[in-house]
Amino acid sequence: MTRQPSRRRFLVHSAAGAAATFGAVSAPAVISAQSQARVAGANRRVRVGLIGCGGMGNGDLRDMLKAGAQLVALCDVDDRQVSKTAASMSKQFNQTAELTTRDFRKVLDRKDIDAVIVGTPDHWHALPTVMACQAGKDVYVEKPLALTIGEGRVMVDAARTHGRVVQMGTQQRSAKHFTDAVDYVKGGALGKIRLVKTWAYQDWMGNIPVKPDGPAPAEVDYDMWLGPAKLRPYNENRFHFNFRWYYDYSGGLMTDWGAHMIDIANWGMGVKAPKAAVSVGGKFGFPDDAEETPDTQQALWECDGFSMVWEHATSIGQGPYMRDHGVAFHGNNGVLVVDRGGWEVLPETETKSGKKTYRMMGEPRRGAGNEDSHLKHVQDFLDCMDTRKAPRSDVEVGHNSMIACHLANIAFRLKRRVQWDADKEQFVGDEEAQRLLMPQYRAPWVLPKVTKPTSSAAR
Structure with a gap:
């Protein structure tokens, strides 16, 4: 139009x-x-x-x-x-x-x-x-x-x-059903939320066989493709879609799908970034394939007043709540589960005098409809x-939604817990982690210097 x-x-x-x-x-x-x-x-x-x-x-x-x-x-x-x-x-x-x-x-x-x-x-x-x-x-x-x-x-x-x-x-x-789900979370019916789960189980992603280095196709400017990244020989496995599985160019499923799921978690909880992160995992499904990033990874973040968890796996699809991706907000009264197909609320239980009862009425699953988000x-x-x-x-x-993803990958690669100062956007007492905040650009590429907005112009 x-x-x-x-x-x-x-x-x-x-x-x-x-x-x-x-x-x-x-x-x-x-x-x-x-x-x-x-x-x-x-x-x-x-x-x-x-x-x-x-x-x-x-x-x-x-x-x-x-x-x-x-x-x-x-x-x-x-x-x-x-x-x-x-x-x-x-x-x-x-x-x-x-x-x-x-x-x-x-x-x-x-x-x-x-x-x-x-x-x-x-x-x-x-x-x-x-x-x-x-x-x-x-x-x-x-x-x-x-x-x-x-x-x-x-x-x-x-x-x-x-x-x-x-x-x-x-x-x-921009999806209405995600907006509705977040509005429900913010409405308070779930009670105090103390845990948020995020996940992506991608059963359509299999292993990538190891291939030798070789010449880049004549139709490709490979040096330009590398750009600021480290100089390496051309390898088909690191090119186009599969660049996602190499830290030189991406962050694996943690950043690829975490960008979506953790964004919804941040939105629902109204937070900027966690205070600390720890992450474990590895190449457990396909230990000998060509990928560098883990095919199985879990992350745990410490936030103010709640914890947040991430899980991902390739080549299997049964994630939490029998869904291959999603976000679950666990409150004292109930759990809201949302994915690209819709959302629902599962009531929490309590047991008094040997009798188990529900703390709230649940909400049946509401689909996403035919909306083109x-x-x-x-x-x-x-x-x-x-x-x-x-x-x-x-x-x-x-930017704020990606911080948790990057913190988890840094914790995974350093094999230890890292602490984060969200206001200063720096690690707390950790020079090794601090060095991973900005990549080392390959010459002649340089990220332009940007004059930071003044306090009156800051968002």
């Missing part, structure tokens, strides 16, 4: 010096070259560039075009990925990219691009997002927000300093480009 006049009205008023804000960032930080162009072009559609033409990038772009955006640029280090995406978008939407490139910086150089989608591997999330903010573009970035906690903080600061809308691709924040999430991003309000999965929401 065509974008409504609200964007035009907002930008005109902002340019005239009205007190429009994003979070608490003043209007002058919001206005950019392409924003000025949108004023001149009246209700011209949002023009987008896709950086990373893999599965999630394609899905994000597809819904962006469904919501009325216009395709301008496609970028991927693998020419085959660009060709597939270009053919798909041409067939489905009759749209053709004006620019195709291997270098995301050429996308950011386009003054007529309003927003970019960052659908790259995780180790490439921070740089394009920060640089896009500096270039005056809004950003829809896939989860997990960043490879490390430190990168996530820089992304938040870049968004605030430059007044940009940055949405993380945790589409459950991903499309709603994309639409929320586009709407916030109009209003300059924070989107549902605002960059800081995403």
Whole structure:
């Protein structure tokens, strides 16, 4: 659909010096070259560039075009990925990219691009997002927000300093049944919540056989794919989808699905981050396969007034409550269990004088229906480009939700408990853990320095 006049009205008023804000960032930080162009072009559609033409990038772009955006640029280090995406978008939407490139910086150089989608591997999330903010573009970035906690903080600061809308691709924040479940949790009927369980059991993920290193395909700029990551020989197992199972590029299921489940836990409990983490697990299902991250992992976080637990496993699907993924809020009166299929409340019991009774009435399972939460999430991003309000999965929401995931992986890799100061965003008395807050970028790549917003401009 065509974008409504609200964007035009907002930008005109902002340019005239009205007190429009994003979070608490003043209007002058919001206005950019392409924003000025949108004023001149009246209700011209949002023009987008896709950086990373893999599965999630394609899905994000597809819904962006469904919501009325216009395709301008496609970028991927693998020419085959660009060709597939270009053919798909041409067939489905009759749209053709004006620019195709291997270098995301050429996308950011386009003054007529309003927003970019960052659908790259995780180790490439921070740089394009920060640089896009500096270039005056809004950003829809896939989860997990960043490879490390430190990168996530820089992304938040870049968004605030430059007044940009940055949405993380945790589409459950836009799903009505997740919103209803969280509202129920916050309503207090469950009583005091003292435990939150989160999990992902992925029975469709099997083992990855070991393969030898070899030459990268001719269609791939492998050095650009590595980017800031450590220089290693090309190996098919570390490329495309399977990059998730190597710490150079991602954090395994802990960050891949933890980004979704722990986000809901944070939302329901209204917390920023835990105070401490411990994690155990290993390659118990497939000890000899090619993956680096554990196929079986548990994490335990200490939070104010409650504990939070994570479980994951590949190649098996029977998680807690016989569900392969979900979040369970355990209160004194009952337990709310929610997943992508719906939510329900199970009453707690108590025994008095030898008789067991229920402490509350349960709630039957309520399904998710036919709602397209991903499309709603994309639409929320586009709407916030109009209003300059924070989107549902605002960059800081995403950053906070990822902290627990990163803490668990750091605890797992260090094989011990780690303590966290949520206000200072640093480890407590732990130099070894502190060194893992920010990755060591491979030259010539450097994460741009971002001037932190002043206290009056902070969100």
